[in-house]
Amino acid sequence: xxxxxxxxxxxxxxxxxxxxxxxxxxxxxxxxxxxxxxxxxxxxxxxxxxxxxxxxxxxxxxxxxxxxxxxxxxxxxxxxxxxxxxxxxxxxxxxxxxxxxxxxxxxxxxxxxxxxxxxxxxxxxxxxxxxxxxxxxxxxxxxxxxxxxxxxxxxxxxxxxxxxxxxxxxxxxxxxxxxxxxxxxxxxxxxxxxxxxxxxxxxxxxxxxxxxxxxxxxxxxxxxxxxxxxxxxxxxxxxxxxxxxxxxxxxxxxxxxxxxxxxxxxxxxxxxxxxxxxxxxxxxxxxxxxxxxxxxxxxxxxxxxxxxxxxxxxxxxxxxxxxxxxxxxxxxxxxxxxxxxxxxxxxxxxxxxxxxxxxxxxxxxxxxxxxxxxxxxxxxxxxxxxxxxxxxxxxxxxxxxxxxxxxxxxxxxxxxxxxxxxxxxxxxxxxxxxxxxxxxxxxxxxxxxxxxxxxxxxxxxxxxxxxxxxxxxxxxxxxxxxxxxxxxxxxxxxxxxxxxxxxxxxxxxxxxxxxxxxxxxxxxxxxxxxxxxxxxxxxxxxxxxxxxxxxxxxxxxxxxxxxxxxxxxxxxxxxxxxxxxxxxxxxxxxxxxxxxxxxxxxxxxxxxxxxxxxxxxxxxxxxxxxxxxxxxxxxxxxxxxxxxxxxxxxxxxxxxxxxxxxxxxxxxxxxxxxxxxxxxxxxxxxxxxxxxxxx
Numbered sequence: 001x002x003x004x005x006x007x008x009x010x011x012x013x014x015x016x017x018x019x020x021x022x023x024x025x026x027x028x029x030x031x032x033x034x035x036x037x038x039x040x041x042x043x044x045x046x047x048x049x050x051x052x053x054x055x056x057x058x059x060x061x062x063x064x065x066x067x068x069x070x071x072x073x074x075x076x077x078x079x080x081x082x083x084x085x086x087x088x089x090x091x092x093x094x095x096x097x098x099x100x101x102x103x104x105x106x107x108x109x110x111x112x113x114x115x116x117x118x119x120x121x122x123x124x125x126x127x128x129x130x131x132x133x134x135x136x137x138x139x140x141x142x143x144x145x146x147x148x149x150x151x152x153x154x155x156x157x158x159x160x161x162x163x164x165x166x167x168x169x170x171x172x173x174x175x176x177x178x179x180x181x182x183x184x185x186x187x188x189x190x191x192x193x194x195x196x197x198x199x200x201x202x203x204x205x206x207x208x209x210x211x212x213x214x215x216x217x218x219x220x221x222x223x224x225x226x227x228x229x230x231x232x233x234x235x236x237x238x239x240x241x242x243x244x245x246x247x248x249x250x251x252x253x254x255x256x257x258x259x260x261x262x263x264x265x266x267x268x269x270x271x272x273x274x275x276x277x278x279x280x281x282x283x284x285x286x287x288x289x290x291x292x293x294x295x296x297x298x299x300x301x302x303x304x305x306x307x308x309x310x311x312x313x314x315x316x317x318x319x320x321x322x323x324x325x326x327x328x329x330x331x332x333x334x335x336x337x338x339x340x341x342x343x344x345x346x347x348x349x350x351x352x353x354x355x356x357x358x359x360x361x362x363x364x365x366x367x368x369x370x371x372x373x374x375x376x377x378x379x380x381x382x383x384x385x386x387x388x389x390x391x392x393x394x395x396x397x398x399x400x401x402x403x404x405x406x407x408x409x410x411x412x413x414x415x416x417x418x419x420x421x422x423x424x425x426x427x428x429x430x431x432x433x434x435x436x437x438x439x440x441x442x443x444x445x446x447x448x449x450x451x452x453x454x455x456x457x458x459x460x461x462x463x464x465x466x467x468x469x470x471x472x473x474x475x476x477x478x479x480x481x482x483x484x485x486x487x488x489x490x491x492x493x494x495x496x497x498x499x500x501x502x503x504x505x506x507x508x509x510x511x512x513x514x515x516x517x518x519x520x521x522x523x524x525x526x527x528x529x530x531x532x533x534x535x536x537x538x539x540x541x542x543x544x545x546x547x548x549x550x551x552x553x554x555x556x557x558x559x560x561x562x563x564x565x566x567x568x569x570x571x572x573x574x575x576x577x578x579x580x581x582x583x584x585x586x587x588x589x590x591x592x593x594x595x596x597x598x599x600x601x602x603x604x605x606x607x608x609x610x611x612x613x614x615x616x617x618x619x620x621x622x623x624x625x626x627x628x629x630x631x632x633x634x635x636x637x638x639x640x641x642x643x644x645x646x647x648x649x650x651x652x653x654x655x656x657x658x659x660x661x662x663x664x665x666x667x668x669x670x671x672x673x674x675x676x677x678x679x680x681x682x683x684x685x686x687x688x689x690x691x692x693x694x695x
Contacts, residue, residue: 002094004104004111005645006034006072009090011124011489012547012602014621019489019600023083023128030055030063031075031090031106032647039102040093041075049091052077064622067694068647071676085433085488086126089116108484121429122484130434133383133417135292136494138599140589141211141551142204145502146238147189147223148571149554150196151176156241158189158223161248163262165221165305166352169249170262176571182519185566186222192571193238194275194282201289207557207582208589211292211549213386215502217279219266220303224502224569226388227303227352229266231371236265239275243268256305256312263314280379292383294419295375299368300392301347301355309344309354320344329361347392358394358403365403369410376415384419385411386496390437391424404436421496432491442495442548445482449475450499450542451510453615454535454632460564461505461515461527469513470613470632476605493600495548499539499556502569506553506562511535518567527561534662534685537584538630541660541687544592545619545628547603557585584665591657595691597621604645614639618646624693627654631682641678646692650676654690661686 008031013019015030031041031052043050052075060066060074079086092111095102104111108122116122151157160172165187173190181188194217204212216225219235229235246260256262265271283293304311308327310318319325323338331354332345347353358365375382393400411418422428422437426444431437443459451459456469468474483492499507505527512530516522543550554560555570559578562568592598597619606627607616613633619626625646631637656669662685671678671690682688 002037002104003034005642006032006037007092007104007106007111008032008602008604008645009106009124010602010604011126011487011492013489013600014602016126016489020131021081021126021128023081025081025128026078027081027086027126028076028078029088032065033073033075033092035071035073037094038073038092039095042091042093043077043079043088044091044105045086045088050077050079065647067649068644070650071644072647081126081128083128086128087120087123088125089120089123091115108480110480122481125488127434127488127490130488130490132438132490132494133419135210135383135417136419136438136549138493138547138592139210139292139549140208140592141213141294141496141549142207142209143213143215143498143501143551143553144197145192145215145224145554145569146194146197146217147192148569149192150200150572150574151191151193152195152197152199153193153240154191155244156193156195156237156239157191158237159248159261161251162265163221163256163259164249164254169251170221177573177576179518179524180566180569182517182524182566185569186224189223189237190571194234194278198282198285201285201291205289205291207586208593209291209552210593211294211383212286213294213496213551214296216296216298216388219272221305222303226298227301227305228298229303229305230272230307231302231368232374233272234275234279236268236271236275239271239278241265241271242274243270256314267314276380280381283381283383287381294384294386294421295382296388297372297385298388299356300389301353304352304354306354311342330357330364331355332357332360347389359396359399365406369407372407372411373414376411376418381415383415383417384421384438386441387420387422387437389424390422391431397430401430401436404431408436419494421494428486432486432488434488434490437491439491439494439496439549440486441501442497445479445486445492446495446497446543446546446548447499447504449478449482450539451507452478454539454630455507455510455513457505457510457513457515459500459504459510461510461517462564464513464515472607472612472615473609475615476609492547493549496551497543497546497548498551498553499543500568501551501553503565504568505564506560506568507539507556508533508536508559509561509563516563518563524563524567527563527567531561532662532685533581534660535632537660537665538632538685538687540585540588541628541658541689542615542630544588545598545626545689547601547619550589550592552585557582580664584660587665587667588658591689595624595626595657597624597626601626606641606643606645607639611639613637616641618643620646623695624691626657626689626691627678629680629682629688631684631686634684636681636683638681639679641680643673643676643678646676648673648676648692650674652692654678654692657689657691659686659688 090106219230334343452468509527511532518524
């Protein structure tokens with residue numbers, strides 16, 4: 001009898017060899033069916049049907065799939081690639097003659113009877129010539145919002161009344177544990193800096209971190225630094241202040257030309273150079289510990305303090321003051337109202353975020369390309385860029401595609417081992433073709449489906465949907481759609497899989513399933529109440545066992561809560577960490593790094609989608625298979641799983657890698673599997689990871 005659950009193909013190295021392909025090269029593609037259930041298998045493109053050959057037992061054994069040889073057949077075909085993306089699905093003939101009436105088709109959605117349209121976005125795709133750094137596959141990343149992480153140098157702290165910005169003076173926060181102000185956190189400074197990151201590198205190494213992603217570190221007047229003042233230098237408030245002269249502003253003064261201490265701190269070349277050297281030291285110290293460093297590139301817009309615009313009249317040759325400025329065309333002025341022309345285009349209308357006018361200036365384009373090369377080269381040696389709001393860069397999509405191709409080439413020419421990942425909401429299909437971005441912050445195929453399933457909450461904690469909570473069918477439908485829509489192998493296995501970040505509420509807070517903002521009458525304290533560590537650990541287990549690069553947001557491992565921006569930017573609670581949670585993170589990170597199926601293996605759905613609140617899947621290679629089960633219900637569940645899709649022996653033993661619950665976790669135990677079936681009872685809000693290995 002035909003069993004569609006036994007059909008399988010994905011874009012991992014198990015079923016596509018090699019997993020990254022050169023242009024005009026041969027690639028071997030494999031497909032799995034139930035034993036003796038299919039007459040013929042074809043790999044189908046829009047133009048051709050390639051017959052696949054049935055593999056004999058020696059070929060199956062060489063591939064490492066012999067454990068399932070009694071229930072599976074394997075087919076293969078060698079295809080010659082060109083220099084364009086290669087899209088394909090499979091056609092299976094179930095009868096004994098070639099007739100589409102007897103055909104079943106297979107793509108990311110699984111098996112179905114109707115032949116898909118030519119523009120099917122659920123087809124598998126290969127990208128000849130697309131290569132990513134080997135270190136980035138499955139790498140454990142750690143995002144740091146620098147001002148709130150660790151204060152390693154008190155002498156560079158922003159001072160109260162140091163300067164005026166966006167309606168008020170800068171504020172030095174002396175209470176490290178203070179909640180961020182609901183509306184003015186951008187001008188609150190807690191004192192975190194690069195020396196603080198250096199001081200905590202051993203902590204991050206011990207945690208298991210392999211990559212640090214730093215929110216913006218260039219000169220800027222805000223604590224978030226998404227309003228760049230000078231892209232050429234690290235902000236001395238994050239770096240080093242060696243010459244500290246001048247005065248603070250009087251309370252009623254708003255003219256920053258009189259903020260002489262601030263001006264000296266951020267324009268004095270000795271402060272800037274020393275800060276740049278401290279960044280180089282950070283990267284070098286990280287590299288010595290086997291940790292990479294990615295920096296944030298905010299090129300869509302700059303800040304009104306930016307030296308090219310110079311609305312504060314600090315640099316004296318900016319485009320705000322004079323039409324004769326060499327940077328005049330770097331901005332889009334709507335009217336000729338010089339001097340002090342305030343009609344420049346602001347991103348989303350914000351005058352503090354001037355939009356850079358890329359199409360209007362070739363020199364601006366070349367400048368940004370130079371910056372792209374500079375910071376990944378000696379002596380700085382950053383390991384890549386995260387591109388902020390990357391699809392908003394220019395005024396047209398065609399320009400953005402063209403520019404990001406040039407940016408990629410510039411960065412890779414300077415540092416062939418650098419990665420380029422982008423922030424984008426919605427489809428990234430046309431950006432992940434292998435010649436622009438390497439990968440993305442994975443909202444559609446990780447953060448959002450995981451959040452809806454486990455918490456029923458929207459990622460900002462703005463909405464709760466009971467119908468999405470524990471909706472297993474919706475989870476798989478959303479995941480498969482987003483994976484098929486967006487990813488190739490190179491981009492999927494490097495995607496930044498986050499539970500939260502600087503733009504969204506803390507995942508720990510989402511586990512209370514109560515929408516809110518820090519500006520609500522209940523205040524930010526409400527974000528700390530009613531959280532569920534059982535659900536949180538389910539999410540982390542999934543993060544560490546799903547394809548991609550699991551990315552922590554600083555303090556997740558310490559139990560930090562918070563509503564969306566700015567409450568999600570609380571300080572790291574040094575001395576008040578949740579030690580049990582940190583130990584759990586160390587444990588699950590070590591599991592992720594130790595077993596290859598979690599970084600390179602195939603992903604297969606297990607279990608029934610009709611069972612609410614229970615999510616099961618497998619990760620497997622030719623050498624091992626792991627089963628991941630989540631029970632997100634508020635009561636224990638008896639779970640029966642058919643493990644045949646993993647290709648394991650009929651009877652075998654699985655070791656427990658980890659089991660979590662509301663009260664803790666453990667790593668001891670084993671499970672006997674008979675007839676490839678697992679029967680188990682899991683407590684409420686728990687997860688389990690078990691593993692079979694040939695050796």
